[in-house]
Amino acid sequence: MKRKYLSAPYLIWVVGFILLPLVTIAVSALMDKNGSFTLENILSIIDPINRQALLLSLGIAFGCTVICVLLAYPAAMVLKSLHLDKKGFAIFILILPMWMNFILRILAWQMILSNNGVLNLLLGKLGIGPLHISNSWVALMIGTVYDFLPFMILPIFNAISDIDEDTIEAARDLGAGSKAVFWKVILPLSAPGMVSGVIMVFVPAMTSFVIADILGGGKLQLIGNIIEQEFTKSMNWHAGSGLSISLMIFVLVSLAFTMKNDLKDKGTTVW
Amino acid sequence: MVKLKKALCKGYLALIIAFLYLPILMLIVLSFNNSRSRVTWGGFTLDWYVKLFSDSRILDALETTLALGFGSAAIATIIGTLGAVGIQAMKKRNYQVVMAVTNIPILNAEIVTGIALMLWFVRFMPLGFTSVLISHVTFNIPYVILSVMPKLRQLNLSVYEAARDLGANNSYAFVKIILPQIWSGILSGFFMALTMSMDDFVITYFTKGAGVNTLSTMIYGEIRKGIKPQMYALSTLIFVVIFVILLITNFLPDREKQQAEQSLRERKAY
């Protein structure tokens, strides 16, 4: 039996529960309210308002991904340097917060960041503030980074901790300083983990809307909010489907493009 | 100097962990709040914990949530791990296509996935527990694959080839050589899947049958009137239980591992 046949159950699942349902959405995207063919729904992503929301989402998702990488990489390095004999422990510590319901955690952030919230209470004791960050993009960013940070730390940590100590030793023996070891050995070898992390952070951050509704005070309109609104408030499923399909194509293409260019030099192809 | 650096490093990690646990702390505090409103402090109470255990609806939902979480994570881990191993052996072109499709469930807005699955299920099966289970497996698999894939890429395949050359059959070589090397990826994939399943609302909402309730769907139903403090109590309990299990498993000596280490040492000495 060849190794690639192991993926058969997965491929069946992909066709049955990812692709075919997607086809129903695509069909609905290509129809107008009267059931005749149209490209309008798909192309509506370039309407000024939708485009603006798309750009804002792009900015938030990009910023969030960058911040997550910057926060996560050192954290993963430190975690690894602790030499935990059980990696499961580190994984658990990072995932555990997510066992409290997402909406409860975001509401908790609202209580922390609001004008009379915990943060301003503490700052007030130090004689600073009050800060008015609730219902703004700052709060939205904090919430988004908070929500996705574990998805960045985990794969990076996994990748770093699998680097063979001998490889690092060898580099040192050959005269590489600690800077060189990091840039030439650790970073390239952990790149696959970072790529997984970027996908798991950037992609869902593009389509999230709940955080914007609660922490952004409903004043920031992301593309996810518009899609959600088309489905649940305007009841215009065709428009919602069209926007999702074009958003999907947009993200897939841009992801494929940047990843390929970025990592070619380092000898890892992602896709 | 080295010490200072180490302290700084640990301090940084502590800050990150504090950031992740800050809201959790808020919720734990709320579970002792003697007021139904989340924004007023009415003094300390244990009432919500008492009330929690007489609320059969919440306990039912807890049962469903756990069954759904463990069931879907287990299925997703098996299918996803096998899938990842298979995908990695594919030709580059196919590999790219399959990986692109793998990202779709993460990529699609949840509401789109939810409604697409609902419309799809309606064609051939009634909505019930099974339909939610299938949906959860669907959005869990990508997380498993994305956790396992980096491990596979770092995998040293020469040992596998050597084992095959020495006459090990495929499945034996898989279990003995590949599996141990990607185990931590599988484990984190499993827990990520479990967590995503426990947390999901939108997709569950659209694909569940009448009378099937998870903690998430209950919490969302309560938003308008204010979250029932029993929910904070339950979240706190879940958190504490898992935390304790985690501590116990981490600090109890693991015999199997010790044996392995010892034999390794012996072999090295030899």
Add this chain to the structure above:
Amino acid sequence: MKKRVVLFGITAALALGLLCGCGKSEKKGTLTVFNYGEYMDPEVLDIFEEETGIEIKYEEALTPEEMYSKYISGAIGYDLLCTSDYMLQRLIDEGELQPFDIGSMEYKENIGDKYWEIARDFDPENQYVVPYFWGTVGILYDMTKVKEPVDSWEVLFNGQYAGDLIMQNSIRDAYMVALKYLGYSLNTTSEKEIREAHQLLLKQEPDVQAYLVDEARDEVVAGNAAMAVVYSGEAYLGHEYNENLEYVVPKEGSNIWLDGWGITKYCKDKDMAAQFLDFLCREDIAEKNFEYIYYSTPNEAVIENMDEELKNDRTIVPEESSMDNCELYLQMTPEITELYNDLWKELKAN
């Protein structure tokens, strides 16, 4: 060792999952009921099952639109559903509800005449819908921050409380405020009037701290904002948590809403469904639900039994006069709906 534990966990979980997946045994009959979240005392369902032997499968939703999406997909054959006025109207218009003999309900008289009359706006013959709860939309404000009494929507638009006010994050509730302030009907079909309201909201947008739905009440309770547009039911709860809060229905008028029950076309046993609705109108049951929800009840037998304090609480039993300029939301034409959607997106993109 660890592997074995994980394997055991997986098997146990799978077994548990399969068990839950299997159908439960049939009772005397089953009713599948669709309602808003936290909109019925769970005990009421237990009592009904005990008294009649009929099993209830209970489903919840957060918004009427969500409910409609799930209902219309036909994925679950709901027998009964409770939703809001304009959605009931839509369901009636689309032939999704069945008429039934409301006149022969034993406890019909408990529901006050004026509520049947309100329902006639969308159910002219009173043959589809049984009123459940009702209320208004108004301003909830903090008297420690707002010194002068509020009686007009103007306070939201004059800039005096810039950065301190919270609007509803839903299209109709937001535009209703502006339309009413301008003296127009909230069901207006005039594009000119709607655009005028839109201009007003655009001008107001920088002053708005947040557009929230359900968290609005908590924000005022916590003192994070001076005032918010909320539903009257929220106002009562807000007042419970913070005595300094006051609720007012502005003199220009507002939205009055009515939630009610209907029997869907999927229901095979209309008598059984009607029995459930009749049961909900019974004094003791309606009282239980009222004490669980604290929205205004149309059940006069319940109002009769309330203690004086509740009876005099204007958020629970509003004065007739405050209702004078209030209107129900009615279903809009697709063109107007689309106009609203586009304007709303523009407002938020600001």
